[in-house]
Structures are given as C-alpha cells and as structure tokens.
Amino acid sequence: MTPPPAALPSPSGARDFGALDTPFDVIVIGGGISGVQIARHSAGRGLRTLLLERDDYGSGTSSATTKAIHGGLRYLEQYEFGVVQESVTERRNLGIAAPHLVAPQRFLLTAWDWSKPPAPVLGAGVALYEAMAWRRNMGVPKDVRAQRFRWVGKNALLRRVPWLDPAGLRGAWAHDDSLSVHPERLLLSLVRSAADLGAVAFNHAEVVGLVTDPGPADAATGGSARTAATARVTGARILDRLTGREHVARSRVVINAAGPWVDRALGDLAEQSGIRVRQAKGVHLIMGSLGQTDALYARGKNGSHFVVNPWQGRSLVGPTDTAMDGDADSAETTADDIEYLLETINSVSSRRFTADDVESTLVGVRPLVDDGKPTYRASRRFDIHDHSERGLPGAYSVTGGKWTTGRAMAAQVVERIVRSEPSLPPTRDFDSRTLPVAGAFGDYGSVEAAFESALLRRPDVQLPRAVRLHLARMYGTEHERILDLVAADPALGRRVSDRPDRLDIAAQARYAVAAEDAWTLRDVVDRRLALGTLGTVTESELRAVTAVIAEPLGWSDADADAQVGEYLEAQRRIQEVIAAVRAAGG
Structure with a gap:
C-alpha cells in the first residue's frame, strides 16, 4: 500500500511495479492477518520486504470472523495453555495499539x-x-x-x-x-503500518510460481544438472490480476503465509515441500x-x-x-x-x-495445523516449515495461527528467519507489542476523549455527529483525510445509503481508490466501507458507490455494470440458500 499523497490524485489503470526491479530481502505471500503481520515485522526489523496478496487484503479468512479479539477460553479445555497465555497477552496489546478498533x-x-x-x-x-x-x-x-x-x-x-x-x-x-469493531479496517491499518516501515505491498498480485536458482553442485556444471534437490528459492513470479501482466521479484527469502491456499502458493514445488494444512x-x-x-x-x-x-x-x-x-x-x-x-x-x-x-x-x-485431531479440537498454534529440509532452501511456510496472536506469530517467524538465513543483512530491534497501528489516536487518557477530540476537527465540514464518530472509529486519525475531501467537494459528504444504520459517505469511496489500493467494487464496499459487512447491499447502494469510483478507476459504463452485476450475483447465491432453508421449514 502506498502512503496517501498530500493531494489525492486519481489512480491510473495500471500500477507501478517498478519497485520490483530492486531485489528484496523478504517476500511474504498472503495478505491476511498472518502475512500482513509478518510483513510489518520484517519491515520493522529493517528488511526490504514485499507483501503480495492474490485477491484483496483480508478478503479470505481474515474477514470472516466472529468480530472478536479473544484469549481462547475454550482452548483451556484442550490443555492449550501456551496458546491461551499468548492470546490473552496479545488481546491486551491490540487493545492498546488500536483502541479505536478494538x-x-x-x-x-x-x-x-x-x-x-x-x-x-x-x-x-x-x-x-x-x-x-x-x-x-x-x-x-x-x-x-x-x-x-x-x-x-x-x-x-x-x-x-x-x-x-x-x-x-x-x-x-x-x-x-x-x-x-471493523476487522477489515484493522487489517488495512496494519498494511499501512507495514508500508510506513518501508514495506512494498500489492494486492490482486498472485504468486504463480517460485523462482529457483541452481545450487552449488549445479553451478559447477553451468546449471545443466539443476535438480529440485539443490535449487534455492530466490523469488517469485507474479501475475498482476488487474492487467494480466507477469512480473518477477527477487529476494533472499520467501515466506509463504497464504493460509488455506498455502500449497497453491508453492506452485509446482508444493509436492516437494511436503506441506500439509x-x-x-x-x-x-x-x-x-x-x-x-x-x-x-x-x-x-x-x-x-x-x-x-x-x-x-x-x-x-x-x-x-x-x-x-x-x-x-x-x-x-x-x-x-x-x-x-x-x-x-x-x-x-x-x-x-x-x-x-x-x-x-x-x-x-x-x-x-494438521495434528490428526478433528478440526474443532485441532490446535490453534502455528507451525513454521523450513523447506530447506526438503531441498528448497530460502523458502518457508507458516500454517495455523489466528487473528489475536498474529503479531506474536510474526515476531517469532521473523526471528527464526533472521537466525536461520546468514544471507540476510543485519537487522535492528523492533518491539511491536503495543506499537500504535497507523491511524491510532495518541494518548488522550481515555478512548472517549479521543473521539470527542475528533469531533472538533474541521468544524467547517458539515457532517452529522453520528457520521463523524463513524469515520473516527473506522479510520482513527486518518479520518481527517476524509474530512479534507468533503471540505474540497461538499457533494462527497452525501451518504451512499438511505438506510439509517448505513453511515458511509461518498468521500470514503473516493479515498479508498485514491489511497487504499481498492481496485474493485467489492474491495470498496466490503473492505474499505462498512456497507458490505452489514448484510445485503442494495443495487441502488452499489450504484451510489460506482458513481464515485468509476471515473478515477477508468471504468466505462459497461465496466461499472459488470462490477455491480457480479456483486449482486454473489448475494443472490447466498439468498437462494437461505430461501431454500426457509422453504424446507427451517
């Protein structure tokens, strides 16, 4: 994610992948909570880090939650004392780091x-x-x-x-x-935190294969005897899903944190890696x-x-x-x-x-983690897989874990990589335990005081109190960027829905495509606004959003219609299932 510029320009239809020309220390695959926290910690340690997400940040498992940051009380029944201890500690850390969202x-x-x-x-x-x-x-x-x-x-x-x-x-x-409160917004604030620390991040960027170089035995023959057993992983091949173009990024280490897609991310090396999830x-x-x-x-x-x-x-x-x-x-x-x-x-x-x-x-x-137990009783701990043990040095995969303990997991993963990979440059200390996430309010003594202070920002912007609080809750200090947009164009202060409990305004949609790497209607509605997380979205609400984002994204009327149609079709499938249960008397 690129930092928001002083003036928010309209994004072009193509992204700048020029940053890939310089080799990275670490490539992280997966833009869910595990991958994002690993990228944040890697960048915090001073490593040149690239984060790649096939779809959108948090579009998979990380957004389909119970909306809880919890210590895992039920894990005591399974004697997972270590998981519980780590969880209650990380629950406190997140509450301090992001009190507007936890x-x-x-x-x-x-x-x-x-x-x-x-x-x-x-x-x-x-x-x-x-x-x-x-x-x-x-x-x-x-x-x-x-x-x-x-x-x-x-x-x-x-x-x-x-x-x-x-x-x-x-x-x-x-x-x-x-x-x-808004896990999608919390994840985005962590992506922003990683970018602020120097990480480069791309969503809609699918890893379609890993790059390998011949090991020492192959080098002696000029590479003609290259075998998987001696090949070192030195990067990734990337498909930009927005344009169909392929790119290559080089790195010293690749960390695969693609969640349930962890085997797919390894491509044709998955079988050799022995990864099981x-x-x-x-x-x-x-x-x-x-x-x-x-x-x-x-x-x-x-x-x-x-x-x-x-x-x-x-x-x-x-x-x-x-x-x-x-x-x-x-x-x-x-x-x-x-x-x-x-x-x-x-x-x-x-x-x-x-x-x-x-x-x-x-x-x-x-x-x-595949520990042989039924999924309900399976451990919520995480495992780090060093694929050098199977002839793929330079590649690691992370399986297991959960939202609450993502930061602690990331710290341990990066420490393991730093100790195991002598090719990495020297690193600095990085204590992320209670480090405020991007947008977190400063020390006001109480969360209520922080929100009351937010209500006093930009008094010239005419927005209802409920909308202002909504923006402060979702964006923290960055809500002032939304207010700036409304000050420049008051029309952007209009709500995108007529329903009283949908408080999103048009300026949020404009900000999403200008500064938050939103490229599709679903990116905006489901993971930048609150609208799509609250249940079924109406066609008129979707049209209100596309009216704001179509021009800066370079969409034609047909493109906008296709985006709306795809969203409505996905909703229709869910409603059909609910209707079938209703018809069966359920």
Missing part, C-alpha cells in the same frame, strides 16, 4: 443443569483464564479496562439475554474479552439484533459451541467448524450449515429461530 466486550459463559463441564468447573476455568491475564489492564485507557469476572444468576441472565431457555438454566460466568470451514449467520448487549458463549445440546456476538445492531451467530477438502475458493454457505447453526441455537432457546431471522452469512476457511 473495544471491550462482556461475554457470558452460560451453564444449564445438563452442561458439560458443569457450572463450578466452568467457573474454575474462567478464574484460571483471568489469572493468566493478570496484566490485562496495564497501560490500557481507563474507560476500556476489563472488569473482573463474576457469576450472573438465572433471573439476571434472562433479563440480559431474554431468548434463553429457562429450563434447567443455572446462570453464566461473565468475563471480558474484546470486540473487533487442514481446512476447516467456518460459517456465521448475520441476524438482526437478538436484544442483548453482551456476547454469549454456550454449548448447544448437540455438543457444539457457538457465540452470539452483538455487533453494529446485529447479531453474529456461529461459527461452524467442519473439515473441508478441495479448493478453499469453493467454500460457500450451504443449507446444512444454516440448519446446523439454527439447530444449535434453538436447542438452548425459548423461541424458535428460523431462516426468516437470517439476513446473510459469512464464510471463511481456517488453515489449521
């Missing part, structure tokens, strides 16, 4: 007479969980500090979550985790508000855990956790997924939820 959220761990483990054991687990997070409030703004856990009795719980089945209900253990499909239902402000974590009578997380006036219900074979690109919500989640929540509900309550769905594929 907010405290109360979770209710619910227990019935039939629950396993029973309520006292659950309480012991929560106590251990909080003991492991004893530093959780150190350095945290005063108005977002975590509260101590406590027991909530049955009657009080039913007042907070009125739809719960009261039969056999004991109560719940209330504890604090964190809400990821298990895929788990996770589906969430987007439902209207279920009338609660606290998140709920429960186990259905079918044995499956689920979360109901209130977010942006909606409730996210899920996720599923089912093994998946084949190409991760083919992952989609099925009727079985919707029916299973409805069955799970209905098993502990006093009312029957149906497909009529489902507005849309999210689907993502998690890459898990």
Whole structure:
C-alpha cells in the first residue's frame, strides 16, 4: 500500500511495479492477518520486504470472523495453555495499539443443569483464564479496562439475554474479552503500518510460481544438472490480476503465509515441500439484533459451541467448524450449515429461530495445523516449515495461527528467519507489542476523549455527529483525510445509503481508490466501507458507490455494470440458500 499523497490524485489503470526491479530481502505471500503481520515485522526489523496478496487484503479468512479479539477460553479445555497465555497477552496489546478498533466486550459463559463441564468447573476455568491475564489492564485507557469476572444468576441472565431457555438454566460466568469493531479496517491499518516501515505491498498480485536458482553442485556444471534437490528459492513470479501482466521479484527469502491456499502458493514445488494444512470451514449467520448487549458463549445440546456476538445492531451467530477438502475458493454457505447453526441455537432457546431471522452469512476457511485431531479440537498454534529440509532452501511456510496472536506469530517467524538465513543483512530491534497501528489516536487518557477530540476537527465540514464518530472509529486519525475531501467537494459528504444504520459517505469511496489500493467494487464496499459487512447491499447502494469510483478507476459504463452485476450475483447465491432453508421449514 502506498502512503496517501498530500493531494489525492486519481489512480491510473495500471500500477507501478517498478519497485520490483530492486531485489528484496523478504517476500511474504498472503495478505491476511498472518502475512500482513509478518510483513510489518520484517519491515520493522529493517528488511526490504514485499507483501503480495492474490485477491484483496483480508478478503479470505481474515474477514470472516466472529468480530472478536479473544484469549481462547475454550482452548483451556484442550490443555492449550501456551496458546491461551499468548492470546490473552496479545488481546491486551491490540487493545492498546488500536483502541479505536478494538473495544471491550462482556461475554457470558452460560451453564444449564445438563452442561458439560458443569457450572463450578466452568467457573474454575474462567478464574484460571483471568489469572493468566493478570496484566490485562496495564497501560490500557481507563474507560476500556476489563472488569473482573463474576457469576450472573438465572433471573439476571434472562433479563440480559431474554431468548434463553429457562429450563434447567443455572446462570453464566461473565468475563471480558474484546470486540473487533471493523476487522477489515484493522487489517488495512496494519498494511499501512507495514508500508510506513518501508514495506512494498500489492494486492490482486498472485504468486504463480517460485523462482529457483541452481545450487552449488549445479553451478559447477553451468546449471545443466539443476535438480529440485539443490535449487534455492530466490523469488517469485507474479501475475498482476488487474492487467494480466507477469512480473518477477527477487529476494533472499520467501515466506509463504497464504493460509488455506498455502500449497497453491508453492506452485509446482508444493509436492516437494511436503506441506500439509487442514481446512476447516467456518460459517456465521448475520441476524438482526437478538436484544442483548453482551456476547454469549454456550454449548448447544448437540455438543457444539457457538457465540452470539452483538455487533453494529446485529447479531453474529456461529461459527461452524467442519473439515473441508478441495479448493478453499469453493467454500460457500450451504443449507446444512444454516440448519446446523439454527439447530444449535434453538436447542438452548425459548423461541424458535428460523431462516426468516437470517439476513446473510459469512464464510471463511481456517488453515489449521494438521495434528490428526478433528478440526474443532485441532490446535490453534502455528507451525513454521523450513523447506530447506526438503531441498528448497530460502523458502518457508507458516500454517495455523489466528487473528489475536498474529503479531506474536510474526515476531517469532521473523526471528527464526533472521537466525536461520546468514544471507540476510543485519537487522535492528523492533518491539511491536503495543506499537500504535497507523491511524491510532495518541494518548488522550481515555478512548472517549479521543473521539470527542475528533469531533472538533474541521468544524467547517458539515457532517452529522453520528457520521463523524463513524469515520473516527473506522479510520482513527486518518479520518481527517476524509474530512479534507468533503471540505474540497461538499457533494462527497452525501451518504451512499438511505438506510439509517448505513453511515458511509461518498468521500470514503473516493479515498479508498485514491489511497487504499481498492481496485474493485467489492474491495470498496466490503473492505474499505462498512456497507458490505452489514448484510445485503442494495443495487441502488452499489450504484451510489460506482458513481464515485468509476471515473478515477477508468471504468466505462459497461465496466461499472459488470462490477455491480457480479456483486449482486454473489448475494443472490447466498439468498437462494437461505430461501431454500426457509422453504424446507427451517
């Protein structure tokens, strides 16, 4: 991602790949949370770093989340104490680094007479969980500090979550985790952070193969005896998916963090690498508000855990956790997924939820360490694979991991690479633990004070208070760039939707294509604005966005129509599945 210029010019139809002419120290493949954090840490250590993403930043697994930054309480049941300790530490770090995008959220761990483990054991687990997070409030703004856990009795719980089945209900253990308010925006701020540290980043840039050079044995024969067993990986072949042109980037090291696509990124070297990753499909239902402000974590009578997380006036219900074979690109919500989640929540509900309550769905594929366990019980730790052990020196792959621990994972990966690769230049120290992400507000003592200060910026710009707060929440200090655009052209202050809970304005769409590497309608609607994350988007809303971005992107009317049609078709497929469940009585 290129830093925003002083005046925002219209981007041209072709991107400048001239930066690839100079060799890099590290190429990172994958623009999800793992790859972005690795690129940020690599650049922070002073290494010349290139980040490549086949589609758009966060367009895969990293955007299909429960909107939670959490310590992984349920991993205690699997004795993953190391993962939990790291998670609660990183939860605090993210809250300090990005307080405008990571907010405290109360979770209710619910227990019935039939629950396993029973309520006292659950309480012991929560106590251990909080003991492991004893530093959780150190350095945290005063108005977002975590509260101590406590027991909530049955009657009080039913007042907070009125739809719960009261039969056999004991109560719940209330504890604090964190809400990821806009994970897409948080990921973009980390991409910007990497760029500010010197990294070069391209989205819609697919690695179609790795570049190898002959090893010492081959060099003696002039390369005529080159074999895979002696070839060193020295770069990547890149397809610019926007233009169809191919490019080559050279580097000392290639780190493959492509998530469920980790084998594809290795191209014809995948088999030799021996890389194995298990895929788990996770589906969430987007439902209207279920009338609660606290998140709920429960186990259905079918044995499956689920979360109901209130977010942006909606409730996210899920996720599923089912093994998946084949190409991760083919992952989609099925009727079985919707029916299973409805069955799970209905098993502990006093009312029957149906497909009529489902507005849309999210689907993502998690890459898990292949430890032989079912995907639900598979470890959320990460593994670093050094492919020199299979005759591919210079190449590494990272599998596993999760959103919350992405920073810690990146620090360990880069440290491993630095120690293992003598060809890399000397590096500097880089402590990213609580380093503010790009756009984070300074030290105001409280998050509320930071937002109140934001409301005073550019008083000449006439925007409603709710819209101003929306911009400050999504962009942090960079929201002033949006205000600058509206000051220069007041027409850009218009909302792109007539619906009262959609607060995005036209200036955000203009900023997305001018300064945030947005190249498609989906890039803008789903990952730069809030609009596409809130459920189904209407054609009129899509047209309002294309009216702003078509000219700077060089689109013809036919191009704009194609983008809108593709978006609507993807939505139609989801709605067809929901309708099928509804027709079947689900």
